[in-house]
Amino acid sequence: MTFDRIDLKILDILQRDATVPVARIADQVGLSQTPCWKRIQKHEEAGVIRARVALLDPDALGLSMTVFVLVEAVEHTPDWRAGFLAVIERLEAVRDVYRLAGTYDFLLRVVVADMPAFDRFYEKLTAGVRLRSVNSIFALECLRAETALPLSACGAGIEARS
Amino acid sequence: MTFDRIDLKILDILQRDATVPVARIADQVGLSQTPCWKRIQKHEEAGVIRARVALLDPDALGLSMTVFVLVEAVEHTPDWRAGFLAVIERLEAVRDVYRLAGTYDFLLRVVVADMPAFDRFYEKLTAGVRLRSVNSIFALECLRAETALPLSACGAGIEARS
């Protein structure tokens, strides 16, 4: 699938503000409404646009604590991994899960209300799986959190997988 | 500001899928359209709903590399921090910035196309500020990435700042 400058501009507008009407997007990219709408439709069907969501303020909802948890596996087997993921799955505080290269095997971004809530999470995590090590890094402040991708890094025309 | 069960349910629906029409949200929370719409409006004005955005597929756009960069400051002064943030600001690959408690001072989530692109980022970062240490943790795979907050952890009625 290829994206030209117009596609990238449309996607960039939508990933910043999905409430912009198609007519204005068309204006900004120098297209008329119909082809602009068709492009958006195409990207939605292709899954390039995965979803349209509302972003909420964590502080306003009392979820102002973010902790990054670095986990080391006790053994590097498919079984251990399956068990680990099964436990993670049920823990709602876990927002992001990344498998890592290097010393640590997994990175979790955990969002909770306060320290007692984090302790409850920690209990459940360590009760569910055996871990070689757990390193919790507490965030004092979130200075930036962008859901938008850096599309300017894509350049003019890019090509991607299938 | 307080949120009752209905508020939390409305917000939960919207943070998962912002395309759901107000009429259906009203149905699901047991309200008629107008009061449901008014609640959404109120949350938007209060900033509880920060934005409505489209989420894009990083792989489809050739941005499949995520690196977490842990940074240690050379000195813990306001000046150093201001300089660091000024450099970070101009680096588009940096998506999230967290100030940390503990050994490391900052965590960056960096999204780039490939290793050369990360190298260019690294060059710019280290050229712009003096750092005591930089620890780059490469993600092999993203198993989960939720923009939604774990509202179920809020319980029935919650109270938050101002």
Next chain:
DNA sequence: GCTGAAAATACTAATAC
């Protein structure tokens, strides 16, 4: 606070160019 209905806007689809 709620209901119900009307008005304004935006979306979706089809047409001919």
Next chain:
DNA sequence: GTATTAGTATTTTCAGC
């Protein structure tokens, strides 16, 4: 790709309870 059209759905406002 453009321009125009029309039908549908949604949002938003306005009365009244």
